[in-house]
Amino acid sequence: MTDRYPPRRFQRGSMATTVPDDQDDQPITLAGLHIDVLDGAFSWYIRSLDSVVSRDLDHRMAHLDIAKGKGKITTLLLVDDYPGVRPSQIAEVLMRDRPATGRIIDRLVQAGDIRRETAPEDQRAQALFITEKGHALADEVRGIIREQENEFFDFIAEEDRAQFMRMLKRAYLNMRKKLE
Amino acid sequence: MTDRYPPRRFQRGSMATTVPDDQDDQPITLAGLHIDVLDGAFSWYIRSLDSVVSRDLDHRMAHLDIAKGKGKITTLLLVDDYPGVRPSQIAEVLMRDRPATGRIIDRLVQAGDIRRETAPEDQRAQALFITEKGHALADEVRGIIREQENEFFDFIAEEDRAQFMRMLKRAYLNMRKKLE
């Protein structure tokens, strides 16, 4: 039997920070439940944050035909940044299989945001290119992401954001590496 | 037209930290693409991290019948920690609608991990309770989560983890609040 009570308190960090602590050591209460008993699990926050962030992003992009897709935004930005990129490269970034990636590309092609060509040096492969319409969309999307970022980050002091982002980045790399 | 080149570099944070910087200012390269051009977007890291963390968790729990469900783990732990909790409370924590929550509960009941009773003070509502089997499972799950946490966090110094977690927590609360 595991001892679960009292709920674990978050201990203070050792880093100098401009983030005030006052609210952070109080338990989160949702629907009358102190969800801190979920072990303060990192994975829980990540999964919940993902859910909230995705919803918010969907909402902000509701007026664009790119909305509602998980990999579409990444694909669009990649094609915009890397003319001639291949579907298989995108699949690796998205961590999806090729069929899934292919269908994302289908929709972007159909929407007129990108176009396919056969890769000259390998006739099996495709080279993807952004269209004029797609490029405009990519810029708009970037703006929306930046907006979300600013609104979202408004509780973290400017000089701490980079640190936070760096941790996220390392977390991502570390986990990805461990999954081979 | 947005200036996209050269890719944005992450600036150094101002916080004292034991996290070494050396690797962090190098661009991430996947399939030959520097994904830093995705604007270093916070949302991208969160979504990708979620994907990796969820996969890893699924993998670690593959031998348990609770695997593969997004809300099942949270539900199980909540019921274990809050005897008599109601489905609607769980729905609020999960940010899912009641039908979805009800179906998660169905599966846990069917697996014999929790049981339903009618709430004595409100005959419309249910009170959920953990079973012996479910409690054992909950402890096992907690162990797995802790394991993942330790492995995952091995690149962050002990005293910095709390700070990272606190930021995630604030991020979550902040976004959730803004979605009303």
Add this chain to the structure above:
DNA sequence: GGGCATTAGTTGTTTTTCACAATCATTTGG
């Protein structure tokens, strides 16, 4: 160069997930 494994991408299928509408029962408030 012929044959075979590998890689790139597509198509199809099946299962799961999710959101929405409709329904029933109970409670609450006037």
Add this chain to the structure above:
DNA sequence: CCAAATGATTGTGAAAAACAACTAATGCCC
């Protein structure tokens, strides 16, 4: 005592994810 609100279930349809099977082109190795 009636109407509105709340807690939960059922049903349905649409979107997403995982898997297998298939075509085509490339690379390797004899």
